Each structure stands twice: as structure tokens, then as C-alpha cells.
Amino acid sequence: MTENLKIKIIGVPMDLGAFRVGVDMGPNALRYAGLIKCIKKLGIDIIDIGNLPVPTPESRASGRKNLKYRDEIAKVSEELAQCTQDALRGGYFPLILGGDHSIAIGSISGVAGIFKKKFGVVWIDAHPDCNTPKTTLSGNIHGMSLAVALGHGDSRLVNCHTPGAKLDPANICIVGAKDFDKEEKKFIADNKIKLFTIDDISDIGIKDMMKEIRKHFAGLDGIFISLDLDVIDVAFAPGIGIRSHGGLTYREIRHLCRSLYKSFNIIGMELVEFNPIFDRDNQTANLAIELVFDILGHEYGDYQRYLELQIN
Numbered sequence: 001m002t003e004n005l006k007i008k009i010i011g012v013p014m015d016l017g018a019f020r021v022g023v024d025m026g027p028n029a030l031r032y033a034g035l036i037k038c039i040k041k042l043g044i045d046i047i048d049i050g051n052l053p054v055p056t057p058e059s060r061a062s063g064r065k066n067l068k069y070r071d072e073i074a075k076v077s078e079e080l081a082q083c084t085q086d087a088l089r090g091g092y093f094p095l096i097l098g099g100d101h102s103i104a105i106g107s108i109s110g111v112a113g114i115f116k117k118k119f120g121v122v123w124i125d126a127h128p129d130c131n132t133p134k135t136t137l138s139g140n141i142h143g144m145s146l147a148v149a150l151g152h153g154d155s156r157l158v159n160c161h162t163p164g165a166k167l168d169p170a171n172i173c174i175v176g177a178k179d180f181d182k183e184e185k186k187f188i189a190d191n192k193i194k195l196f197t198i199d200d201i202s203d204i205g206i207k208d209m210m211k212e213i214r215k216h217f218a219g220l221d222g223i224f225i226s227l228d229l230d231v232i233d234v235a236f237a238p239g240i241g242i243r244s245h246g247g248l249t250y251r252e253i254r255h256l257c258r259s260l261y262k263s264f265n266i267i268g269m270e271l272v273e274f275n276p277i278f279d280r281d282n283q284t285a286n287l288a289i290e291l292v293f294d295i296l297g298h299e300y301g302d303y304q305r306y307l308e309l310q311i312n
């Protein structure tokens with residue numbers, strides 16, 4: 001994947017799908033933390049198309065209680081789908097910076113525009129985001145995006161970019177989930193979705209889990225990574241929309257991302273739910289950059305930052 005790699009950065013300052021202000025600042029905070037500068041140093045061709053326009057929640061009424069800001073999210077999703085598809089068509093690796101996890105509706109629709117149903121998604125997240133307007137407790141669309149990609153829920157969202165489901169339930173693996181709504185458990189079972197909970201990872205370890213994911217995804221043309229940073233324990237990633245204890249450790253999430261690089265033809269990724277308001281000393285932003293490097297098959301971490309300080 002890294003030979004002749006070209007990256008297109010797409011910022012999506014979306015916070016209409018979540019309930020807390022701050023994740024809209026994610027894309028710019030990652031830029032400020034040096035994400036693009038660091039990638040450029042590798043000699044990789046990188047274009048930043050900037051941020052897609054997203055209305056602020058204060059400027060709108062939220063609409064239906066079980067489907068908040070549906071119209072606005074649908075519109076941004078259409079644009080993101082087009083940008084993602086254009087990036088892939090131009091031979092770029094789309095690196096999409098959220099924003100809350102509702103952006104997956106657009107990004108996965110864009111990937112589906114090129115790869116049809118011959119791609120898989122690794123959904124790395126503390127939550128499975130498998131609610132529908134019928135089952136949601138909060139009405140926040142960031143908890144529905146995976147169900148939408150599979151063709152369930154509000155029809156305007158489901159029909160983003162092209163009509164119907166974008167993803168076959170067999171072509172998804174949820175990794176690291178630990179907080180489920182009751183109806184989500186049923187959704188996962190009914191759709192026979194491959195799931196590795198945080199306890200499964202504790203039981204079998206990342207190595208054996210990866211072996212199973214490779215088997216599960218055999219025969220697909222490419223893999224898209226949807227990385228919700230709330231899968232990481234708050235001790236290592238405090239700058240998160242929904243913070244929780246008991247998530248993946250620093251070592252586990254980095255190992256997982258390096259293993260994904262070694263295992264798959266990764267065609268694009270999104271980083272979501274980074275909330276710089278709650279970050280401490282850029283801890284979460286720095287980790288997010290390291291995870292991007294891991295997924296691209298490059299090294300970046302404390303030691304490289306130390307060397308940069310010595311050299312400059």
C-alpha cells in the first residue's frame with residue numbers, strides 16, 4: 001500500500017451526530033498537532049482539501065427527537081461520499097478526519113461507489129453504532145451509522161449517494177466494543193456480524209483475533225478502517241467525545257493498527273470522535289498521528305519526536 005502512496009485529507013468538522021460540542025474541532029486540532037507535516041516528511045504526496053462545510057448545531061433546530069439533525073447530516077454525507085469516491089478514483093488514500101462517527105455514512109458510501117460490495121470495514125469502536133430510529137435512546141445519529149451502512153434505518157441516510165445498503169453484513173468486523181444497547185446486541189446477532197468485544201481481545205489476544213479477521217475478510221479487494229478513538233482507554237486518550245474506562249491500552253491500539261497494516265490492503269481510513277477540548281498535552285492528538293503512521297506502515301512516536309527536537 002505504501003508504494004506510490006498518495007493521500008488526500010478530507011476534514012469533516014461534524015458534531016451534529018453527537019451531543020457534545022468539541023468534536024467539530026477535531027480536524028483542525030490534528031492539523032495543528034502536525035499530522036500533515038509529519039506525513040510530508042516521509043516524502044508521501046499529500047493533499048489537504050480542507051474541511052467540508054458543516055452547519056453549527058446552534059444555527060438549526062434538531063428536528064425529530066429520534067433522528068437529530070437528519071437533513072443536515074444527510075447533506076454533509078452526500079458531499080463526503082463524493083469526495084471519498086473522487087479521492088479513490090484519483091488513486092488517493094482518503095484520510096478522513098472527523099468529527100463524530102455519523103461521518104461513516106458518507107465515507108462508506110463513497111468507498112462503495114468504487115469498490116461496490118467487494119470491500120470490508122474494520123469498525124474499531126467502544127460502541128457498535130447499530131441503532132436505528134426505532135431503537136435509539138439518544139436520537140444521535142453517530143450511534144446509527146453502521147446500521148445505516150448496512151441498509152437499516154432512515155431511508156434518506158440509507159440512500160446516501162446510491163440507493164440501499166453499501167456494505168454486506170459479512171464484510172464487517174467490529175473490534176473493541178464494550179458498551180451495547182440491548183437492541184444493538186440483537187441487531188448484531190440477527191445480521192450475523194463478526195464481533196470482537198473488549199473481553200474477546202483480553203481472552204484471545206490481538207494476534208489470534210487478526211488471524212480470524214484475515215480469514216473472515218479473505219477474497220475482498222480492500223479494507224477501510226473506521227477508527228473511533230473512544231475504543232481507547234481514557235488514560236491514554238482523554239480527548240474523546242464519550243470517555244470511558246476499560247478500553248484498549250496504548251500498546252494494544254498501536255499493535256492492532258500495525259497488525260492491520262501487515263494484514264490487509266487498506267484503501268482508506270477515518271479517525272473520529274477526537275475532542276480536543278478534553279485533551280491533555282496533545283496526548284490524544286499525538287496518539288492519533290501515531291495510529292495513522294502505524295496503519296500506513298511507518299514509525300512515529302516519542303522517540304521520533306525526541307529526535308526531531310534534537311535535530312531542529
Ligand SMILES: [Mn+2]
Pocket residue numbers: 101125126127129142228
Ligand atoms: Mn462510534
